[in-house]
Amino acid sequence: MSLLIDNIGELACCDTDFTVLTDAAVVVSGTTVEWIGPAAEAPAADDRWDVAGRAVLPGFVDSHSHVVFAGDRSAEFAARMAGRPYSAGGIATTVAATRRATDEALAANVRHLLGQMTAQGTTTVEIKSGYGLTVEDEARALRIARGFTGETTYLGAHVVPPGADADEYTALAAGPMLEACAPYARWADVFCERGAFDADQARTVLTAAASAGLGLRVHGNQLGHGPGVALAVELGAASVDHCTYLSDSDVDALAGGDTVATLLPGVEFSTRSPYPDAARLIEAGVTVALASDCNPGSCFSSSMPLMIALAVREMGMTVEQAVWSATAGGARALRRDDVGTVAVGKRADLVVLDAPSHLHLAYRPGVPLVRAVLAGGEPVIP
Numbered sequence: 187m188s189l190l191i192d193n194i195g196e197l198a199c200c201d202t203d204f205t206v207l208t209d210a211a212v213v214v215s216g217t218t219v220e221w222i223g224p225a226a227e228a229p230a231a232d233d234r235w236d237v238a239g240r241a242v243l244p245g246f247v248d249s250h251s252h253v254v255f256a257g258d259r260s261a262e263f264a265a266r267m268a269g270r271p272y273s274a275g276g277i278a279t280t281v282a283a284t285r286r287a288t289d290e291a292l293a294a295n296v297r298h299l300l301g302q303m304t305a306q307g308t309t310t311v312e313i314k315s316g317y318g319l320t321v322e323d324e325a326r327a328l329r330i331a332r333g334f335t336g337e338t339t340y341l342g343a344h345v346v347p348p349g350a351d352a353d354e355y356t357a358l359a360a361g362p363m364l365e366a367c368a369p370y371a372r373w374a375d376v377f378c379e380r381g382a383f384d385a386d387q388a389r390t391v392l393t394a395a396a397s398a399g400l401g402l403r404v405h406g407n408q409l410g411h412g413p414g415v416a417l418a419v420e421l422g423a424a425s426v427d428h429c430t431y432l433s434d435s436d437v438d439a440l441a442g443g444d445t446v447a448t449l450l451p452g453v454e455f456s457t458r459s460p461y462p463d464a465a466r467l468i469e470a471g472v473t474v475a476l477a478s479d480c481n482p483g484s485c486f487s488s489s490m491p492l493m494i495a496l497a498v499r500e501m502g503m504t505v506e507q508a509v510w511s512a513t514a515g516g517a518r519a520l521r522r523d524d525v526g527t528v529a530v531g532k533r534a535d536l537v538v539l540d541a542p543s544h545l546h547l548a549y550r551p552g553v554p555l556v557r558a559v560l561a562g563g564e565p566v567i568p
């Protein structure tokens with residue numbers, strides 16, 4: 187079956203750069219984009235979809251989420267808004283609730299949150315473990331996540347569980363826990379931060395994970411300056427995420443390596459932290475991705491349009507840069523070349539906005555602008 191998408195107001199392609207075509211049409215065949223060109227020259231197709239002058243762009247690639255969890259931390263959020271600072275300590279609350287939950291309850295929560303993401307235009311999502319912190323609970327989280335996405339990340343080294351010894355837990359996370367989780371994971375990640383794992387502990391887990399065949403990612407420089415960014419670049423990680431506090435040498439290291447800086451502006455928004463300076467990274471030549479970090483502690487938002495709006499309004503990104511980072515940038519953070527762009531031969535993951543241009547994503551924050559979503563050529567939001 188082929189489908190001609192016609193009467194597109196504006197087609198945002200997001201390839202190497204952000205490019206916009208007007209008077210364009212797209213033909214989707216099966217799961218992929220088969221043809222893009224001037225509407226007047228569009229070939230015949232089995233079906234025609236008139237999108238009535240609306241903007242079309244690639245589905246969002248949300249390269250960072252923690253949606254396998256149970257429990258509620260809204261009271262912690264309220265306390266934070268009343269002046270208490272964010273700390274990694276809240277993770278233990280979610281760990282306790284997650285361990286108690288059934289597989290079915292955890293899977294239902296993932297399905298629910300992924301449904302919200304799809305409705306807001308996300309067509310590729312990464313999911314981390316990290317709220318189990320035992321061999322069985324981490325493997326269970328990843329097994330459940332694997333039922334929803336191929337982009338699964340082992341985050342056994344999220345925090346040291348209460349009562350455990352940090353070095354013994356690091357050895358567990360780099361040994362038997364990694365072994366149990368590796369069959370369900372594409373990536374491994376470590377929270378390299380004061381209060382979580384130091385550079386040596388993080389290196390131990392990440393090098394073991396690389397030997398087990400996993401790609402690497404790092405949570406770094408979220409709560410303060412630290413070694414996370416440098417370690418990620420040193421180990422050739424695909425992405426270092428947060429990057430809230432960056433020194434000049436961190437920026438130089440990122441510019442000299444091929445590690446993507448994934449910025450999570452929903453975290454700064456939800457924890458009242460200073461926003462990273464995305465413009466500084468982009469000027470230095472660093473590849474920047476945007477992701478939601480959807481999790482019950484530091485940012486309980488599943489909305490990539492919100493991340494785009496925050497990145498533009500608070501982090502010095504142009505709308506074009508933010509849309510690119512939420513699509514093609516996310517794909518680079520996951521080392522994927524089949525998603526995050528509208529191009530011939532790529533997956534037909536497309537978002538139709540209830541707006542004439544991509545600018546509205548930042549111009550109209552909080553407004554549900556996603557009108558329709560195609561994922562692999564299938565209408566998931568008709």
Ligand code: NIG
Pocket residue numbers: 252274276277280377405408453479481482483484485
């Ligand atoms: O990415 N930084 C570490 N982990 C999560 C937050 C986890 C939580 O607070 O539950 C994050 O922000």
Ligand code: FE
Pocket residue numbers: 250251252405479481
């Ligand atoms: Fe995270």
